[in-house]
Every structure is written in structure tokens, then in C-alpha cells.
Amino acid sequence: MPILQTDNLMMTYRVGKVDVHALRGVNLNVEKGEFVSIMGHSGSGKSTLLHILGGLLKPTGGKVIVDGEDLAAVSDAQRTDIRRRKIGFVFQRFNLFPTLTAEGNLKLAEHVHGTSGNAELRREVLRLLKLENKMKHKPLELSGGEQQRVAIARAVINRPAIILADEPTGNLDSENSEIVLQMLVQLNRDIGQTIVMITHNPEAAEIANRKVLMRDGQIVSN
Amino acid sequence: MDSLILANIRQRPTRTLVSVVGVALGVVLILVNTGLVRGMLNDRMKREKGVGGEIRFLRPGSGVLTTSSLPLDVRYADRLKQIEGVKEVSPIGAYIQGGGTGIGLEAVEGIEFDSYSAMSGLRIIEGRIFQNDNEVIVDDFKAAKSKAKIGNEIDVFGKKLKVVGIYSPPSGARIKMSLTAMQNYLASTNKCTMIMVKCVTPEKQEEIQKRINETLPGNTVQLIRDLPSFERAIPGIDGFIKTILVLSTIVSSLVILLAMYTTITERTREIGILKSLGASKRFIISVIEKEAITISLIGVSVGLIAAFLIGWVIGATTTLQVEFQFSWIAIATLIGLAAGIGGAFYPAVRAANQDAVKALSYE
Numbered sequence: 001m002p003i004l005q006t007d008n009l010m011m012t013y014r015v016g017k018v019d020v021h022a023l024r025g026v027n028l029n030v031e032k033g034e035f036v037s038i039m040g041h042s043g044s045g046k047s048t049l050l051h052i053l054g055g056l057l058k059p060t061g062g063k064v065i066v067d068g069e070d071l072a073a074v075s076d077a078q079r080t081d082i083r084r085r086k087i088g089f090v091f092q093r094f095n096l097f098p099t100l101t102a103e104g105n106l107k108l109a110e111h112v113h114g115t116s117g118n119a120e121l122r123r124e125v126l127r128l129l130k131l132e133n134k135m136k137h138k139p140l141e142l143s144g145g146e147q148q149r150v151a152i153a154r155a156v157i158n159r160p161a162i163i164l165a166d167e168p169t170g171n172l173d174s175e176n177s178e179i180v181l182q183m184l185v186q187l188n189r190d191i192g193q194t195i196v197m198i199t200h201n202p203e204a205a206e207i208a209n210r211k212v213l214m215r216d217g218q219i220v221s222n
Numbered sequence: 223m224d225s226l227i228l229a230n231i232r233q234r235p236t237r238t239l240v241s242v243v244g245v246a247l248g249v250v251l252i253l254v255n256t257g258l259v260r261g262m263l264n265d266r267m268k269r270e271k272g273v274g275g276e277i278r279f280l281r282p283g284s285g286v287l288t289t290s291s292l293p294l295d296v297r298y299a300d301r302l303k304q305i306e307g308v309k310e311v312s313p314i315g316a317y318i319q320g321g322g323t324g325i326g327l328e329a330v331e332g333i334e335f336d337s338y339s340a341m342s343g344l345r346i347i348e349g350r351i352f353q354n355d356n357e358v359i360v361d362d363f364k365a366a367k368s369k370a371k372i373g374n375e376i377d378v379f380g381k382k383l384k385v386v387g388i389y390s391p392p393s394g395a396r397i398k399m400s401l402t403a404m405q406n407y408l409a410s411t412n413k414c415t416m417i418m419v420k421c422v423t424p425e426k427q428e429e430i431q432k433r434i435n436e437t438l439p440g441n442t443v444q445l446i447r448d449l450p451s452f453e454r455a456i457p458g459i460d461g462f463i464k465t466i467l468v469l470s471t472i473v474s475s476l477v478i479l480l481a482m483y484t485t486i487t488e489r490t491r492e493i494g495i496l497k498s499l500g501a502s503k504r505f506i507i508s509v510i511e512k513e514a515i516t517i518s519l520i521g522v523s524v525g526l527i528a529a530f531l532i533g534w535v536i537g538a539t540t541t542l543q544v545e546f547q548f549s550w551i552a553i554a555t556l557i558g559l560a561a562g563i564g565g566a567f568y569p570a571v572r573a574a575n576q577d578a579v580k581a582l583s584y585e
Contacts, residue, residue, distance in 0.1 A: 051579050054498070056497070056498065056578045056579050056582075057579055077503070080497070080500055080501070080502050081500070081502070083498075083500040084499070084500020084501070084502075085500070087500070089499075091498075091582070095491070095494075095495045095498070095582065096495075097226065097229075097492060097495065098233075099226070099229035099230055099232075099233045100225060100226060100229055104225050104226070104229070107225070108225075108226055108499070109499050112496065112499045112500055112501045112505060113499075113500065154499075
């Protein structure tokens, strides 16, 4: 059974008096341990899809099943709970708490998750992402690549079922982009982390096991 | 999460300072005002009891702390003295004016020196007694704490009266003049505010009180030991204190509300991040409330220290007494915390209800 499954997923925004159809029946299956990249032009609906997969938005139609739970059929609070337990986000703009150190950001994620933190897992993740010496630094004291690695560490620290990465290399130079992408590959390969990544960058998309292309709110190539 | 709260507090020192001052202000308002009222009235009551009589005789509705007129005929003194069991009587005029330092109130008494000193044990320790309408005597406490030294002038009835003597021990008002002078200033010949009565046998004061009531009905005959508590000594004081409480709560709540409202607007994106991590509404509310409680605790602590310092300064530089009471300290603390929790609640709920996607894209 796929770890992530959408069935005829629809999303319509109301802008003034006009309905904007952001998703028009998206069907997507992602197996456990897969690394899937989703490509598409601006306005193709890929960000909306990612937000729905992560439970940040509720679709206007269809199903979205994450690890056996239908995000479209539950309340806001239940969707938040599923997100807390099963989803890890990585954003283009890193979205770290600027007032906290790298370690503080990880501990906050553990606290939100409701655990006191698994020191061994934290060490393993930090070693994997080569961040052992950066834990006492605040985000502004880190390079863009290092910030994104901290963000990835935060996303995986609670061992989510899926990591959803929204243009994770969009704010990075090519050298740091390569490092971050390799980190994602490593997480996928070494600990079997399922990853769904949105990207504009065809080279970045190439590192995934599978590429999905979206256009006008639909998947046109899978 | 604790480190997030402390980091946020440290990150915005001006906001934190303003919030702390807001809460502290409320605590200071409550403690200094109630402390002043309590201190002034208890000090007054203590000195009232120091006059030495067991009973005071007044016209109905009048009181030492609430009147500046002389409604009682002095001739009652002779009639009181004829009542069995009465040893000594002393008519007293009372006048209340603004405090010399501009804070609080100050009482002035007009006395017949001989009868008053016989009853209270008052004696002149420096200078002499008043001899004309422009002279006053003050107690040793006032002489030590203010500029009321022998030869100096102090304001009474809007006039400059000369200090000619210092007396001890303190009893009644701290400034005394002759009753005749007060009657002249207030154009109330043969009038006074009350008559103090000393009993031959103090243990029989209730019996004598009853006898006075029977002989001179329609007047107020109070036992000094039953003088009312400070909350009831002045009509409306309870309302005044409640007003202070409400104002303090509003001031503190508004400061916290504005500070937290501004904060959550600044931190919209961070709230979006928390939501993306799976933080529930309750979690987000608790983060903001804990921050407000932490700020309020600091504010309450600063307020308590400031109130004690202000009380000490008032006590050291004026004749006013500030009496802090544990129950009011507890009330001020609770109000400071409640204001923090209440003031932060709306911003917290607003933050918790923000749309996650919009919050994440907030610039």
C-alpha cells in the first residue's frame, strides 16, 4: 500500500468572484522509501499540492491518504495532529527560528512532536548532515547551505513518514544546492526516508527515483 | 519551548521593557495607594487612641477624618462631665487639609491645652504652648520629618502660622492649635468637632456609654476601642480602592495586549513555521501565554520592589506612613499575572487561528 495516495484531488480557490482551479483531479501514489520530484511551471499547482499533502490546506475535493489516514476527511485539529506525527517540511527559505540555535530549532521540533528527544537519533542525523560542529550557532551565523541542512535535520528528527521539500535548493548557490540534494539522497538511501520534492530545477529533479510533471493543476507525466 | 520563550523575550528588549513597566505600574498603583490609605488611616487611628479617652462624643454623621467643620456645641462638655463615671472631658476641633508635601491629607486639631494634656499626657518638650491665633505646636515626629521646626511657619487655613512648640507623645493630629483660634478661623464660636471622654473606671466604659446615650440622646457616642477599620473609616474609600484595582488591571492588560499583539504580527512567519511543524492551536496559545506570564512575573517583581522603594521614600521624606499588607501584595501579584494572561489571550488566539500557508509566506 502506498504511503501517500491522492485520489481525484481537487482544489479551487475563490478569488473575488472568480473560481481558480489550482488542482483538477490529481492522482498520485508514492511508495514507502521513494524519492519523488514534482516539476512544473509557476501556477501549475505543485505548491498547492504540496501544501495539501502536508495538511496545511484542505482540498475541496478528492482524497489524500497519508500513511493510512485521509487528510481530506478529518478536522483541522486532526490534520494538524497527522502533520505533527507523519510529515516533515523543508522550505525554500529554510524557515528556522532566528532566535534559537540550530540545536534549539531541533529541540523545538521534538517538543512540538511531544517527545523529550532521542539523543542517539539526533547525533545520527547530525552526523549524516555534517552539522556536529554547528549546533550552537544561530541561523544568521550559518551559511545558506548550513541553514538548509539544519532545516532538513529538523524535518527528519522525529522520523516522519514523509518529508515534503518545497524548492529546497531555490535559495542556494549551485555548490550548496548539490550538497543539500546529496543530503536528501543520503537520507533516502541510508534511512529509507520517503521524500516528495518540488523543484523548478531539472537537474535537481534528476536525483529523485521518480519525476512527476504537473501542468494546469494536473499530472501530465508520472 | 522554554528556550523559545526566553529567546523571544531577550530578542525584543524594548517590547519586554515596556511590558514589564506596564505590569509593574499596575502593581505599584495598587500597593502604594492601598498602602498609603492604610498607613495614613491606621496611623491616624493609633494616634486617636493615644489621646487617652475611652469614649468620643460627636454629632451624628460627623467624624474626625471626614469633617472640617465644627458642628458640636462645646457646652456639651459641661453636661458630659456631670455624668456619673466621667472623669475628664476635652473638646477638640478637627480640620483636614491637603498634606504639606502635596501627598495625602493632614489633620489639624484645635484643643484646650490643659484638659487635653491632662487626658493624654501630652507635654511640651521644646518651646512653649500656643498663646495666640497665629501659633501652633507640632509633635516630635512631624518636627523631625518636616520643616516644622520652632520658629518656622507652616500653612494652615491657607495662612502662615508659626510653630512655637514641639510636643510628645504623638496623639491625635500632628498639628495643634488652640480651640479658640480654630473657632475664630472657622467662624464657629463655642463649637468643636467632638468631645473626648475619660472614664473614672475604664473597664466600665460601656456602662458610661449607655449612660451618655440616655442623658444626651441623638448623638454619636463611640468607644475608642471600636473605631472602624480603615476600609470603613472614610465613606467611599472602598470604592476608591476598587477603582484603583480596576484601573491597574486595565492598564496592565492593555500594555500586555498591545505588546503581544505587535509581537505576534512580527512573528507571523514563525507562527506559520510552528504550524508546519504540527503545533496545535493549544500549543501556540500556550507559547504566547507562557511568554506573557514570564513578562508579567518580571513585571510583578519589579513592581513589588518599586512599591517598597516608593513606600520607603515616602516614609523617609514625609510624615505619611505606607503600610503594606500581605493580602494586598497577593492581590497585586494576582492582578499583575491575570492582566498578563488576559491581555495576551486575544493575540494568542488570533495567532493560533492564522492560516498556516499565509503565515509561512508572510514577509
